[in-house]
Amino acid sequence: MSIGEPEKITQAKVVAFFKDRDILDYTYLGNLEDKANTNIKEDLLRAYLQSCGYSQVLIDGAVAQLVKAAGDMTRGIYDANKTVYSLMKYGAKVKPAPLASEETVFFYDAEHPTNNHFAIAEEVTVIMTQEKRPDIVIYLNGIAVAVIELKKSSVSVSTGIRQNLTNQKNMFIQPFFSTMQFCMAGNETEGLRYGTLLTKEKFYMEWKSDGFKDHEDERSDTDVRIENDCERIEGKLFKQLYAMFDKERFIDLIENFVVFDKGIKKVCRYNQYYGIKRAQMRVAKDKGGIIWHTQGSGKTITMVWLSKWLLAHGFGENCRVLIVTDRDELDEQIEKTFKGVNEDKIARTTSGQDLINRLNKYDDCLMCSLIHKFGRRGGEATEADYDKFIEEIMKSLPDGFEAKGKLYVFVDECHRTQSGKLHGAMKAIMPNATFIGFTGTPLLKKDKKTSIEVFGPYIHAYKYDEAVRDGVVLDLRYEYRDIPQDLSSPDKVDLWFETKTRGLSPRAKAKLKEKWATMQKVYSSRSRLEKVAWDIIEDFDLKPRLMDGNGNAILVADEIYTACKYYEIFQSRGFKKCAIISSFTPNAGDLRTDTVSDEDDTETFEKYETYLKMLGLDPENLPEKLSIRKKVEEFETEAKRKFVEEPANMKLLIVVDKLLTGFDAPPCTYLYIDKSMQDHALFQAICRVNRLDNDSDNKDFGYIVDYKQLFGDLKHAMDVYTSGAFSGYDEEDVAGLIKDRSKEAISFFQDTFEELEELCEGVDEPKGDIEYLHYFCGESITDEETQEIYARLREKLYKLVSRVVRAFAEAKPYLVDVCTGAEISAYEEKVRFYIELKQAIGNDSGDFLDYKAYEPDMRKLIDNYLVASEAVKIGEFDDLTLLDFVQNKGKVLEDEEKSETAKAGAAEAIENNIRRKIVEKVTVNPKYYDKMSTILDKLIEMRKQGVDEYAALLALYIKLAKNVDHPEENEEYPESIRSSRALQAIYDNVGEDEELAIKIHKAVLKSKIAGFRGDEIKERKIKRELFRVLNDQAEVDRIFKIIEKQEEY
DSSP, rough: OOOOOOOHHHHHHHHHHHHHHHTTTOOEEEEEETTTOOOOOOOHHHHHHHHOOOOOOHHHHHHHHHHHHHHHOOOOOTHHHHHHHHHHHHHHHHHHEETTOOEEESSSSSSSSSSEEEEEESOOOESSEEEEOOSEEETTTEEEEHHHHHHHTTSSSHHHHHHHHHSSSSSTTGGGGGOOOOEEEEEETTTEEEEEETOOGGOOOOOOOOOOSSSSGGHHHHHHHHHHHHHHSSSSSHHHHHHHSSHHHHHHHHHHEEEEEEEEEEEOHHHHHHHHHHHHHHHTTTEHHHHEEESSOOOHHHHHHHHHHHHHHSSSEEEEEEEESSSEEEEEHHHHHHHHHOOOOOOESSSHHHHHHHSSSSSSOOOEEOOOOTTTTOOOOOHHHHHHHHHHHHOOTTTTOOSSSSEEEEETTSSSHHHHHHHHHHHHHHOOEEEEESSSSOOOOHHHHHHHHHHHHHEEEEOOHHHHHSSOOOOOOEEEEOOOOSOOOOOHHHHHHHTTTTTSSHHHHHHHHHHSSSSSHHOHHHHHHHHHHHHHHHHHHHSSSTTSSSEEEEEEEHHHHHHHHHHHHHHHOEEEEEEEESSSSOOOGGGTTTOOOOOOOHHHHHHHHHHHHHTOOOOTTTHHHHHHHHHHHHHHHHHHHHHHOOOOGGGGGEESSTTTOOOTTTTEEEEESSSSSHHHHHHHHTSSSSSOTTSEEEEOEEEEEEETTTTSSSSHHOOTTTTTOOOOOOOGGGGTEEEEEEHHHHHHHHHHHHEEEEEEEESSHHHHHHHHHHHHSSOOOHHHHHHHHHHHHHHHHHHHHHHHHHHHHHHHHTTTSSSHHHHHHHHHHHHHHHHHHHHHHHHHHHHHOOOOOOOOOHHHHIIIIIOOOOOOOOOBGGGGHHHHHHHHHHHHHHOOOHHHHHHHHHHHHHHHHHHHHHHHHHHTTHHHHHHHHHHHHHHHHHHHHOOOOHHHHHHHHHHHHHHHHHHHGTTTSSSTTTTOOOHHHHHTTTTHHHHHHHHHHHHHHHHHHTTOTTHHHHHHHHHHHHHHHHHHHHHHHHHHHTTTOOOOO
């Protein structure tokens, strides 16, 4: 493999690999560059269906259904793709004759994968809103199911991913993707990355071989064969292509590992695939076991895929699945996820009695049962809750009870000690059931033997360090912060006790003193809590993500009373956007026995009053008890919603035990721990902050701030994971979980800084403004492909600068220990230079979306870490018009003292911005903006040849900018045309025929109905009216494309 090989060579290799009869053996459909293609090749599909023995009537009906579904964009690409997938998976219902019963026509053979027709085509030209040409398209029985964008080794796979995402936009070839199951990009150095419809770049995945090496006899024959074959194949890209496009596995991936989850289409990660395949092998032997997939790696979706497979293919008659969990949040999450994938028939049991009734009938094949928290809201179920749940089940058993059907029982969070007791009870009422335990945390050493005895050995494991390596979850950064606290006047404390406890027996005095002198109460002193609260507020003022509203935090308090005190402190400090989430419900009845004096409030009173204040309830006018409980639940639901969806409006949640498990909040970046925790509770808590954030690219890590020194001596804890807070785990089970923040911060900054330096290494000497401008923007580039290359280069610059500023802000406090003052100053200068470079390049290239003098998260960072200077209001260039920009830059052209280089740079910046605006608007009025582009090309040529002085050029630039931005003011248009931009667009595109343009304009106004775009019936009405004017269907279609781009219509 040669790094310098062109993309075409890589593409040729890939095509040959697919065609090779001894490897993948796909049919080659050729280079389809010279013809317009669709995503369903009807000739191939009909030939396949004929080979299956379907009649012509059935074939016609089925193909018509599929083609219609693939072309129906009225509800958007997601719904179109979902409908197509449903037809592919479950078949099309067709009547062979008007009075006959429906028959099902299947578009592929899932049971016998090699009976299908697999084909590959290259350079597939697709002409829709615009013309695009995907590198590789894979067809299954004539249906396009995968697209692959290939890059040469020196071009990042990310470029191919973005190309895929661009093609899926409405303005390009979006409808082509209505049949697509996989979207991929690859090169020979990085290998293959895969996603599906509309998968965001950061969620593209890499296929790997199975890292779980136990129970090798439980691997499927297909998986063993593929792994052996891959060992003989050279090159990462080709190994991964084989691993995914092997005919048996590819059909399996499409049939059993695609899900439409609440508006997002998902395909499986490799760990989910292998976990489920091994589970299938285990249950075939009528045995259960444990699936340990670390927090955040898609455990609930794994449950969905496995349950769907078992219900369709399980071993035995009347297969049924029961999912048991002890958390309200997870019970709701499981129900929502199943309903999100069209499993509307999931039954949530309401009690032990309800569960028994449902098990005793065949009605429900998919059930979810919650271990109720008796007498409490939320939190983790206790042993007493399990005992009561088991007791309730046993009491509900009717005479002769027998659970119906073949039952598969999934027990969530099976690491809990109570699971063994529950398993025993469940086994008693369902003796023939197969039990599968799921956990996101390692099993404790003391519980491992018991859990394995109860459920059976591990089916599959995917550990934390593997998930971090794969980018499934973020790495964690740990920091211990000490809040020093001394007892300032012990003699006064003693005096207080002596005075207040007169009359008590010596034993009672000792007990009272012991209670109030515990570390827990000392640590809950008001002054200490104020220091912790102030420390957190400072982080919100200074730390990336927290200060710009993109991220938020959870504070874990040791008890509800402490949480209430924290809430009051934050409120009094003006930090209003916070809330308590706990199992507490204010109840006036609890206060009856808690009054000690008229002046003093007990903890119960303080909790009660704080909660009422937080809920906005008047103590003098309270609703009834049930209404208060409902009010608390509504408040918590809204607080959690804001925390996930609007992090800037719910910055901090204060919790005690709730939300530390089963709460997925990607914006959560910091976890502040002020509670003694260990093992499972701690593991699950810290995994609240390592989720990838869908809506932000600037979450690099999850941060743990520890006020309790949970990890003891950090130096030893970092080296030996079996000490301190994780002493209950086997060392290999928690490898790589937390890292010393200072060491990692410095390393991350230096790595990012080096990457940015390398990016700029290719700038020509003397590395002045014009050299940087040419390096990142080119010199008056006109062709689209070259523009795209420069745009990707600039995008990398913008991201790296943002990342290096965040990294420097975090690393600077620690750099003082490893760098000299001069070295730190040099870093500061260079970081400041890169911020200014990003600003200048963003401005001169016209990338207004990336162009802000300093992004919001940088403003405070610069003030605090880089330079102290007088505050200056920074304007956002999104507010500037194109004309404003040209006139601002024009000042450089008119300044006689400016060098020729500076003037050339300013002129190029103006040209780049005008070009960007023309490209943006060209689809609205192709003829007009082609003309504007020609004028710009002439101006560029004039500048290069020195025909005019820069000052004279400026007047021409200004005139062109006006015409580009405000075509309605262009005096070259006839008076009757100038009143409407839409009319101008029609006029320009019908050969400047004034009378015809006005007729077309009137025809559209007469026939258009609101929301016509994408609605075939409404579009047809406009086209009929246009045909009356144009009398030419091809011309109607051409003009309609321009009409639908006009905002006026």
